[in-house]
Amino acid sequence: GTATESNARYKQLIANGTMGLSVAFDLPTQMGHDSDAPIAHGEVGKVGVAIDSVDDMRVLFGGIPLDKVSTSMTINAPAALLLLLYQLVAEEQGVPAEKLTGTIQNDVLKEYIARGTYIFPPKPSLRLIADIFKYCRAEIPKWNTISISGYHMAEAGASPAQEIAFTLADGIEYVRTAVAAGMDVDDFAPRLSFFFVARTTILEEVAKFRAARRIWARVMKEEFGAKNPKSLMLRFHTQTAGVQLTAQQPEVNLVRVAVQGLAAVLGGTQSLHTNSFDEAIALPTDKSARLALRTQQVLAYETDVTATVDPFAGSYVIEKMTDDLEAEIVALIDKTEQLGGAVRAIEHGFQKAEIERNAYRIAQETDAGERVVVGVNRFQLDEEEPYEPLRVDPAIEAQQAERLAELRAERDQQAVDTAL
Template sequence: MFKEEKINEVKTKKKEWEDGTLGKALAKFPERKKAFKTTSGIEVKRLYTPEDVKDIDYNEELSFPGEYPYTRGVQPTMYRGRLWTMRQYAGFATAEESNKRYKYLLSQGQTGLSVAFDLPTQIGYDSDHELAEGEVGKVGVAIDSLKDMETLFDGIPLDKVSTSMTINAPASVLLAMYIAVAEKQGVTPDKLKGTIQNDILKEYVARGTYIFPVQPSMGLITHIFEFCSKNLPKWNTISISGYHIREAGSTAVQEVAFTIADGIAYVEAAIKAGLDVDQFAPRLSFFFNANNGLFQEVAKFRAARRIWAKIMKERFHAKNPKSLKLRFHTQTGGCTLTAQQPDNNIVRVAIQALSAVLGSTQSLHTNSKDEALALPTQDSVRVALRTQQIIAYESGAADTIDPLAGSYYVEALTDETEKKAMEYIKKIDELGGAAKAIEKGYVQKEIEDSSYEYQKEVESGEQVVVGMNKFQIEEEPPKGLLKVDPSVGERQKEKLQQLKAERDSKAVSEKLTALENAAKKGDNLMPFIIDSVKQYATLGEICDVLRGVFGVYK
């Protein structure tokens, strides 16, 4: 990018500056730290110059937006054409209450829905199961059957909105319910737009809401890939998630590396199942964390796009340009929020959201200030949404594409992030791939070590968390927090009893038996799950059938 003689001139001038101007300043005012680094442990130099990016080939490594390797974004016009989807994650208590929250968010300018399910739903249990006691509706909405799903989207036209569902082990069941609700609205599957998370590998290392062993879980995912490629062409069949890996304590580099390694595993599984890479790869999507460290996060997003494009082209020989594009949703970092001085979280979220926009995300959720204490109130959710809208309409960050490109620091950091992430991916390949690396405990150990190191820095004060380990104040106990009515669980049980009394039990039994036989034979299970939910078989009943065939992961 630069002529060698010009680089040498810069090196000479830099040396003069270090010996003169800088040396005098340091003698009077020493720097705050002996060494500066990103949260991924990458050294941050005092100053970046053209020398740090002299080896970058613009056409090969950056190119233009919408063109390989997509470092500068997957769309030619990015936000000048259309802003990112503002998709606030929401769901609590019953389907009726969550429906009201969705309608409120849509009325306030949200442009997509994102469904949070309660823990029993996430691990395939109905609300009347003994293990669901005390957890119904607490961290998301309780969905036991198609009846609940009908209520959840009542009055919301599914051909007009894009819906994301954070569900993994029972993703096939919730997708089947969504398809059935749409059909009742007169919306055919080919019109549906949205995403299911459907990323089981990260559950084994970072989140824990798994049900079945690894191999049958991977099989269910490939069933969804195949079914959607034929029937739901606008649906994103998986959201390969680095978010929870980061929340578990990984660094930014590890988040990229382990997420893309999982993505490689899903592509390999689908190809092994007989699918052509260009048949399913265009509908793969990703989910990343926007954490503290503005420039590291921007570099992370840019490096991730470049890595994925190269892997899809060089390793999997994808021909369709859409197969090479890493499209991603971003959520601001929940683990960065503090219960102390929660108003500070508004500032944290704003900076994190800005990093996602500067890094060219396709959709964004901004956390609410009170989420370290409880589920967010309606007022705090509105402030979180307004944060996105202010960035979109007032900051100017969306007016040009990849605005930090060409920054000596950001380009050098992007290169270093890519290099270190590829070192991890190579190591995982040597271990036999992501699934094997998880079974051997490698990924978990790396995350645990990073989490431990960060916690030590916080406790020693080396890492300042404003309002928590520095700049503390005396605070009154928090007021006005959202509390889920403990009677939610009893109401859900009553609804389940009524459903089972009214439905055609013989038809339910027949469909569940057909599902069981299909699972034993290795057939694609999506059509059988859809048939079951249409007869109002419950989530727990369907998952119990599959537990009986596949077993459970321990």
């Protein structure tokens, strides 16, 4: 909701030994709007923290040693600005930029396909991304400059093959843009990372991740001539599938999240986000967020699934599924290339139409009962138990507007206008 609330929660996490922080920004911030803009009304602080100025960033990370934590920021169109505010706050703490570690999502192409929080047209957005690659190589060398995301496409209804194909096609577009801007592929490719979903279909998800690694390594080596082995790596974060969670019988989601998390780990993810069981209802309560964390900890410490990198290697079922998915993914990438690459395909509406067609098919199968969703179209209860979700205080918006009014009253407006 607010920078102050988030800061308090961060400090509690650090006290508990957490060294990696994840910050999501509210929709007005993602769209480049101030919190007191009319279009922002009703959305301030709802799906993340509101950041209107460097002062908000100071509050958000006040007293948190930015040379000791790695910060992941879910931000796309205004990623350059938010990263700069973070760097400025670090410098005020006496932390040089070369010591900062973290990630900005910075993947604007998937916004045109699945989310819609873009500000600029595709080509200027690509130029900004290439500029960020260059800037971070020179100024913030340990920063992960992009997290190329298939998660949001999957949440919009993409199949596993579509999720991987359209994400890797976006990645190819980013690499081409950076190379065209004069960068050597091995100068930036090791900092590229990806973000995928994990569904309840364990075997298919494992095969999906295995196929994705094969394809990316081949593309980087054969198309772009990458020589650094790190440039060939598909480094990826995984989030469990929010779209598969239900408002009906929400406790059943604990089982779904555990299965999805298991699929991600068996598939070789390097980083994992487990959703809360009340994801389909509201933002998580403290209890549901803690249970999501405990799910990860059980997988990490009470099972042996992390003891080997690719535990299903050699299984005839998994190897066959991997080969089949790889062929399907490559065919979709080839179609994207025939349209002129990811940006031209977006302009044709190709990826969006393909995803919507698959989403409609899933909806039809669910409505007909061919696809079982426990608690929704089978195994329902006659009466649902009441559940009290977390509710965001509407006073947050007024408080943020007050902070902005004070900032505007105190700053040198002529200096602001000159700088702009």
